[in-house]
Amino acid sequence: MAKHWADFQYEIYLNGMTGAVPRLPTDLTRLEELTERRLGPGPVGYVAGSAGDGSTARANRAALDRRRIVPRMLRNVAERDLTVEVLGRTLPAPLALAPVGVLSIMHPEAELAAARAAAAQGVPFTLSSASSTPLEEVAAAMGDAERWFQLYWARDREVTRSFLDRAKASGFSVLVVTLDTPLLAWRPRDLDQAYLPFLHGVGTANYFSDPAFRAGLAKPPHEDLNAAVMHFVGMFADPGKTWPDLAFLREHWDGPIVLKGVLHPDDARLAADAGMDGVVVSNHGGRQVAGAVAAADALPAVARAVGDRLTVLFDSGVRTGDDVFKALALGARAVLLGRPYVYGLALDGQPGVEHVIRCVLAELDLTLALSGHAVPGTVGAGDVVEA
Numbered sequence: 001m002a003k004h005w006a007d008f009q010y011e012i013y014l015n016g017m018t019g020a021v022p023r024l025p026t027d028l029t030r031l032e033e034l035t036e037r038r039l040g041p042g043p044v045g046y047v048a049g050s051a052g053d054g055s056t057a058r059a060n061r062a063a064l065d066r067r068r069i070v071p072r073m074l075r076n077v078a079e080r081d082l083t084v085e086v087l088g089r090t091l092p093a094p095l096a097l098a099p100v101g102v103l104s105i106m107h108p109e110a111e112l113a114a115a116r117a118a119a120a121q122g123v124p125f126t127l128s129s130a131s132s133t134p135l136e137e138v139a140a141a142m143g144d145a146e147r148w149f150q151l152y153w154a155r156d157r158e159v160t161r162s163f164l165d166r167a168k169a170s171g172f173s174v175l176v177v178t179l180d181t182p183l184l185a186w187r188p189r190d191l192d193q194a195y196l197p198f199l200h201g202v203g204t205a206n207y208f209s210d211p212a213f214r215a216g217l218a219k220p221p222h223e224d225l226n227a228a229v230m231h232f233v234g235m236f237a238d239p240g241k242t243w244p245d246l247a248f249l250r251e252h253w254d255g256p257i258v259l260k261g262v263l264h265p266d267d268a269r270l271a272a273d274a275g276m277d278g279v280v281v282s283n284h285g286g287r288q289v290a291g292a293v294a295a296a297d298a299l300p301a302v303a304r305a306v307g308d309r310l311t312v313l314f315d316s317g318v319r320t321g322d323d324v325f326k327a328l329a330l331g332a333r334a335v336l337l338g339r340p341y342v343y344g345l346a347l348d349g350q351p352g353v354e355h356v357i358r359c360v361l362a363e364l365d366l367t368l369a370l371s372g373h374a375v376p377g378t379v380g381a382g383d384v385v386e387a
């Protein structure tokens with residue numbers, strides 16, 4: 001019998017009767033405010049903030065809220081199984097942790113705590129290129145648990161090639177190439193606080209430890225931090241890239257490649273034509289293009305265009321289990337969870353991230369069951385309406 005994630009519900013009730021309450025609330029939408037109280041406005045501003053006036057981040061939420069689930073009855077949901085096949089591997093649920101850089105601004109154990117939490121729950125962890133911890137250390141903390149590597153596609157080919165080699169050698173299976181951040185967007189909240197973590201060297205661990213990156217420096221990073229940071233700023237992303245450049249990545253990465261930040265169906269078709277394995281329909285949590293289409297509004301057309309050729313993943317605005325359900329109904333095979341786990345990390349390290357994962361999946365399990373689904377695969381367009 002498959003694991004019932006919903007059992008977490010009675011675990012909380014029964015523990016609560018003996019006076020043991022969860023250290024974090026089960027309403028995950030409260031975590032941002034709690035984190036702000038704990039850490040102050042700079043770090044939380046960076047995580048919670050978005051591009052421009054914040055309209056894209058709000059649109060992400062509105063697009064999910066506007067979809068309403070239409071539950072079906074009497075369909076035998078006694079035995080449920082949230083397992084899904086994604087990119088050739090079996091995941092315990094249609095969920096992975098999204099790549100989030102600079103996690104040390106949230107918690108001293110940063111990516112190590114988040115990766116251990118994901119591993120403990122069996123959920124894939126996606127490590128950002130801009131992690132605060134070198135990828136080899138994160139891999140070592142994960143045993144043989146499923147891990148994906150997010151690539152910021154550097155201007156410098158040798159650095160990119162070195163990252164791919166290192167990620168491969170450290171057992172990262174899926175390459176997630178982020179396309180929507182060739183430049184950092186206009187982010188007023190960070191501008192007004194003059195708060196940008198990587199200008200202090202945070203989130204540069206993979207670069208500063210990389211032989212190909214260091215070859216471009218006159219002095220090692222610890223001797224001239226400013227020069228190393230400016231070298232990073234000038235090369236970690238490349239606005240000059242075009243679709244034919246993907247051949248280089250396809251040539252140097254044997255496993256699945258997923259393009260993150262696709263919103264237009266034609267871009268999804270180009271991804272398939274370039275030999276990619278999947279896309280993440282995402283607007284980077286509203287952090288890149290102010291005024292962009294909500295990710296959930298873009299999802300159905302992308303799924304219709306390439307759903308039979310590519311694995312379609314989704315992020316941007318997912319906060320609860322019912323959001324995951326809605327994403328499945330709109331055409332996603334699985335969902336990446338972003339900010340909620342980052343707040344769980346800030347508030348309680350590894351246990352905080354595990355709490356967030358377990359809450360989302362318990363709620364998803366219950367939403368599926370109460371809507372008439374024993375498995376994610378039966379969820380479809382007919383299960384939601386647009387209100």
Ligand SMILES: Cc1cc2nc3c(=O)[nH]c(=O)nc-3n(C[C@H](O)[C@H](O)[C@H](O)COP(=O)(O)O)c2cc1C
Nearest residue numbers: 047098099100101128178284285316317318338339
């Ligand atoms: C603080 C922060 C840092 C992020 N860093 C990265 C990153 O390094 N690479 C990347 O591909 N996406 C990054 N993202 C975007 C996430 O992967 C994801 O697309 C986004 O958080 C989804 O939106 P949501 O958190 O509102 O659900 C970052 C997001 C946040 C909030």
Ligand SMILES: O=C(O)C(=O)c1ccccc1
Nearest residue numbers: 101102130181198203287
């Ligand atoms: O802040 C972000 O959204 C992001 O993607 C990023 C980019 C560079 C370094 C760290 C995070």
